[in-house]
Amino acid sequence: MPQQLEYDEQGSTFYYFLISFYGLFLLPATYFLWPSRKKAAGETGLVCQCDPCRHKRVRLEEEQPRETLWIITRVAVIAVLWLLLAFMLYKVLTAEVSYEEYDPFSILELNSDATMGEIRKQYRRLSKVYHPDKQGGDQDMFMKIAKAYEALTDEVSRENWIKYGNPDGPQAATFGIALPSWVVEKQNSIWVLGLYMLVFIIILPIAVGTWWYRSIKYTTANLLIQTSQVFFHYLSKPRQLTIKRLLMVMAAAFEFNPQYSKLLPPRPSDDEELTELIHSRDLPHLTVKVKEPVLREPWAVKTSILIHAHLGKVGLPPATLRPDQKTVLKVCPRLINEMINILNQVWIYARYRPSPQVSTPPSQDVYESVMRMSQMVVQQTWDRESVVLQLPHIQTDMLRHFRTRRRNITTVEEFVAMKNADRRSLVRAISDEDYLDVMAVCSSFPHVTISTETQVMDDDDRHKVTAGSMVTVTVTLERVGLLEKYKVDQESLLGSGTVSLEEEDDPVINHNNTVVENVGAGEKGKSQRPSWEKNKKEETEHEEPEEPMEEKSGSVSEEG
Incomplete structure (x- = not known):
């Protein structure tokens, strides 16, 4: 049984x-x-x-x-x-412990050091009290007393009790289920069975099916499978992939297709507002006359316009296109990472599994162009534009002061490294409040220094690397702000070495005021110009016309 x-x-x-x-x-x-x-x-x-x-x-x-x-x-x-x-x-x-260790001394109501005589005497006394033939006797208790007495007086029983905890010797192991007994009670069976069916037959299959249906639609990067297919189709073609074309390919992601996603819903005002942007001169790099599949779809053209408007710093209607542009920009980093992954797949196919569709691996220029797209989206500038345009209030017409025969400021770090007076002179066309905004943004730029050290940990001479040795490379990265790096005092940004626009002799605003400083008893009343204003005068006299910016590799160009 x-x-x-x-x-x-x-x-x-x-x-x-x-x-x-x-x-x-x-x-x-x-x-x-x-x-x-x-x-x-x-x-x-x-x-x-x-x-x-x-x-x-x-x-x-x-x-x-x-x-x-x-x-x-x-x-x-x-x-x-x-x-x-x-x-x-x-x-x-x-919780009360249901298991108790068998102790014959406690059953006989004796101490553990009781002698054999005391055990016999106590057994005779208790057997008279609990004998079943006596009035008020207890048969179960009498059996326990007899068994306890035998465990203490019989040598075999005592040895079994000491070894196995029971005078009868080793007992068979009993197993149970760590579930409350009401689970199997007859009156609760219908509820337990109903809960089981609800969890394992209804909820679990629905959850697994929903997860599976969603997983087959998305990649590991949480992008639609159709997006990866479009990227692979256009990135594997053996043709020149400029940044302009790569932006068009990224805009064709199915995340922006209303039939597959709700991120970018069509609006009734799209036709009028997008047509106005297309015919304006604010988006010179935009191309909408495309005949290729997917790239010519209205939602892909709209996405491309929104990306170009972002790079061109073009204002959009705040109630319609501006929210759509924010949605597109949030997805762009994941799309760019997916394009890098697709390029890696194309390279592997072309290298190890060539086919008529994939025969040429992507060049290094294509990889660099895709990576520059990430920089462009974050910095809101085209790749061939000056990085200084990231700073607020800096306009394109001010760049002619950054690149002259006397100086060549091409990066934000070079701008911060200048002296306070020279830096303020360089952006003299903006107000003091705007200049503080510029420096506030500069303070968020990092200066990163990377140093490496190679060691052979098991050798006496750790810095000597021999053939076949196990080399440990320690990389140290140090990150400080630009203002901290070049010791720019924030409190002295508008100190005595600078002059506000109202006091500056600027030919643009045609103010001819001077700053008077008493530098000595013999020079009272003489007008002294600050160094940055002298530099400005020299630039006015000797400044060259604006030099054209050199195009970088992979820059945006018109496509036929």
């Missing part, structure tokens, strides 16, 4: 089972749900007050209550889950 399984009557062992599986869920859930600490903005002391930065701060402040509510909700959920774990631990610690 099969042995009947024992269930947990008191529920103590069930809590052990529940805590084990609950802990496997709770620990990773706490790790992923716990809100991460974000670095506070504005730690450099300078805050840009230009319109885009102010609008961004206002938008972040508007989103802050929702984010705070979401953080509070997550913390509350985590707290409730841990309180539930604490409750289960409390139940385990306070």
Whole structure:
């Protein structure tokens, strides 16, 4: 006859089972749900007050209550889950132990050091009290007393008790199920069976099916499969892939197709607003007359226009195209990474599995062009434009002061490295408030220094590398702000070495005021110009016409 399984009557062992599986869920859930600490903005002391930065701060402040509510909700959920774990631990610690070790001395009501005479005497006394023939006797207790007496007086029984904890010798192991007994009770069977069907027959298949249906539509980068197919089709063609064409390919991502995604829904005002942008002169690099599949679709053309408007710093209607542009820009980094992955696949196919469709591996210029696209989207500038245009209030017509015979300022770091007076003179066409905005943005630019050290850890001479040795390379990366790197004092940005536009002798605004400084008793009343204003006068006299910017490799060019 099969042995009947024992269930947990008191529920103590069930809590052990529940805590084990609950802990496997709770620990990773706490790790992923716990809100991460974000670095506070504005730690450099300078805050840009230009319109885009102010609008961004206002938008972040508007989103802050929702984010705070979401953080509070997550913390509350985590707290409730841990309180539930604490409750289960409390139940385990306070549960009564059903298993008791067999102790014949306690049954005979004796101390463990009792002598043989005391054992016999106590046995005779208790057997008279609990003998079943006596009035008020207890047969079960009498049997326990007899067994305890035998365990202490019989040598074999005593040895079995000492070795195995039972005078009868080793016992058969009993197993049970760590589930409460009400699970198998007849009156609860319908509810248990219903819960089982709900979880394992309805919810679980639906969850797995939903996950599978979604997974077959997306790549590991959480992009649509159709997007990767479009990228592979155009990136594997043996033709020149300029940045202009790569932008068109990126705009053809199916994330922007209304039939596959809701990120970029069509609007009734699109025809009028997009047509106005197409016929304007603000987007000189835009090409909309495309006959190739997917690239000619209206949603792909709209996406391309929004990307070109971003790179050209063209203002868009705030209620329609501007939100769409923000949506496109959020997806662009993932699309660029996917294009790099597709280029790697094309290179592998062309190198190891050539076919008529994929016969030529992509060149290094194509890789560089795709990487420059990421830089362009982040910096909001075309690749052949000066990187200084990233700074607020810096216009294209001001670049002629950056590249002359006397100086050649091509990067933000070179601009910050200048003396305060010379730097202020270079952007003399903007106000002091705008100049502080420029320096506030410069303070967020990093200066990164990378140093490496090679060592052979097991050799006496660690810095001597021999053939076949195991080399350990230590890479140290140091990151500091540009203002800290070049020791630019934020408080002296508008010090005595600078003059506001109202006091500057600028031929553009035609103000001829001077700054008077008493430099000595013999020079009272003489007008002294600051160094940056003298430099300005020299530039006015000797400045060359603006030199054309040299085109970089992979720059945007018109396509036939």
